[in-house]
Structure formats: structure tokens, C-alpha cells
Amino acid sequence: MKNTVIIQASSKSKGNTHKVINYLxxxxxxxxxxxxTKNIGFFEYDFSNAHDDFIPLMxxxxxxxxxxxxxxPVYWYSMSATLKIFFDRLSDLLHYKKELxxxxxxxxxxxxxxxxxxxLRNGFEMPFRxxxxxxxxxxxxxxxxxxxxxxxxxxxxxxxxxxxxRNIFAAKNFKDVLTL
Numbered sequence: 151m152k153n154t155v156i157i158q159a160s161s162k163s164k165g166n167t168h169k170v171i172n173y174l175x176x177x178x179x180x181x182x183x184x185x186x187t188k189n190i191g192f193f194e195y196d197f198s199n200a201h202d203d204f205i206p207l208m209x210x211x212x213x214x215x216x217x218x219x220x221x222x223p224v225y226w227y228s229m230s231a232t233l234k235i236f237f238d239r240l241s242d243l244l245h246y247k248k249e250l251x252x253x254x255x256x257x258x259x260x261x262x263x264x265x266x267x268x269x270l271r272n273g274f275e276m277p278f279r280x281x282x283x284x285x286x287x288x289x290x291x292x293x294x295x296x297x298x299x300x301x302x303x304x305x306x307x308x309x310x311x312x313x314x315x316r317n318i319f320a321a322k323n324f325k326d327v328l329t330l
Contacts, residue, residue, distance in 0.1 A: 154180045154217040154319055156262075159233030161186065167223050170264045170295050173304055174312050179319070180219070183207070185232050193238040197246055204239045208250060217258040217290070217319065220278060224265040224294075229277065235280060255286035262315065263294045266301060268308070270294040290318050 156175065160167035163186050171182055188207060189264025211218060222229045229237075259282040261275060266312045269318035282289035293315040295308035304312070 152179060152181050153215055154219060155211060156180050156182045156221050157191075157211075157221045157236070157317065158182055158184045158186070159220060159235075159236060160220045160228060161166045161223075161225075161232060163187070165223070166264050166297060166301075167221050169304060170262060170312065171221050173309065174219075174221075174262060174316055179193070181215070183211075185236060190235060190239060192235055192243050195209055197242065199239075200242070200246070204236075204242065205250070208247075212250060212253045212257075212273060215257070217260065218297055219260045219262060221262045224263050224270060224274065227274070229263075229274075237277065240281070240285070245278045245313070251285070256288070257284075258288045258290050260290040260315075260318065261270040261292040263314070264308075268294070268305070291315070 156171050158167055158171055162168075163184050174180075175182065188203040190204045190207070193201050220229075220233060222233045225231065227236070236296070240251070243254070259278065261278040263270065263274060275292070278292060279289050281287075293311045295312055296305050297303060297308075298305050
């Protein structure tokens with residue numbers, strides 16, 4: 151059974167984020183979930199979205215996977231709105247689905263982002279790193295990728311970074327990776 155899932159969080163299912171995921175997942179070692187195919191509403195304090203796809207999706211993720219990799223384009227210097235909604239909904243796991251949320255403890259999180267150029271601003275990874283810490287998850291790391299000038303291909307230098315990032319998941323002992 152595959153123990154890593156990539157959560158694709160782009161407004162375009164077959165866009166650049168998908169290209170990056172396909173390159174990262176060249177050996178098909180990871181499952182991929184496209185959030186665009188899910189009906190996940192905004193966080194509501196009254197939990198009025200409790201019957202959308204979020205809780206069943208989290209039950210599946212928590213039961214099947216030890217590592218979650220978030221894949222997002224950079225939109226206006228931040229994660230995609232699709233992923234921000236998903237992150238906001240993690241609050242459901244801190245309120246009315248606490249037992250489910252507690253099962254995230256000890257699992258692993260990583261992030262891969264992409265944009266047209268190698269222009270990621272400092273601090274982009276902070277919401278991922280801090281969310282992992284808050285949820286009791288191990289943050290394995292992150293990588294930013296970009297595309298060639300024509301926008302059609304992953305930049306060769308970014309491919310090197312993806313290959314290095316892929317090595318994190320090949321490690322037998324994530325504790326060794328965490329000290330990098």
C-alpha cells in the first residue's frame with residue numbers, strides 16, 4: 151500500500167501543478183487527490199458544511215497515509231485559495247471531530263509549490279511548517295519549482311530540486327531527514 155498522498159490544490163486540474171506532481175511522482179509511488187474534484191466548503195463556526203466532502207476525505211487520508219504532500223501554485227504570494235480553504239477546514243478537526251484530528255499526530259507533512267519563475271518570497275512555507283507543528287505532525291520540508299520562459303516545461307534547475315525533494319520520501323527513517 152502506498153503510504154504517501156499528494157494533495158493537488160490548483161484551480162486547474164491539468165495545469166503546471168499537475169506537471170510538477172507528475173514529475174515528482176514519476177514512479178507512481180504516491181497517490182494523488184485533486185481538491186478541485188471535491189466539494190469542500192469554507193470553514194463555518196456552526197459547522198454547516200459538515201456534510202460536504204471534507205470529513206470523508208480526511209477520514210480516508212488519515213486511515214491510508216502516513217505522509218501528506220501539499221502541492222500548490224503560488225497565487226498572489228500565497229498558497230492557492232483551494233488549499234487555504236482546505237487548511238481552514240482543519241479547524242473542524244480541532245472542534246467537533248477532535249478524535250479524527252488527533253490521529254494526525256506523528257504523521258508527516260511536506261509541501262511543493264510552483265510559479266512561472268524562481269521568485270518565491272521568504273516565508274511562503276510558514277503556514278505549512280507551523281500547521282504541522284500545531285497538529286503534532288513532522289514537517290519533512292518543502293521545495294519551490296518553476297517553469298522555462300515559454301512556460302511549457304519545468305525548468306531544468308527546478309527538476310534538480312524536485313529530484314532532491316523526492317529523496318526525502320525514499321529515506322527509510324524520516325527522523326534522519328528532519329535534522330537536515
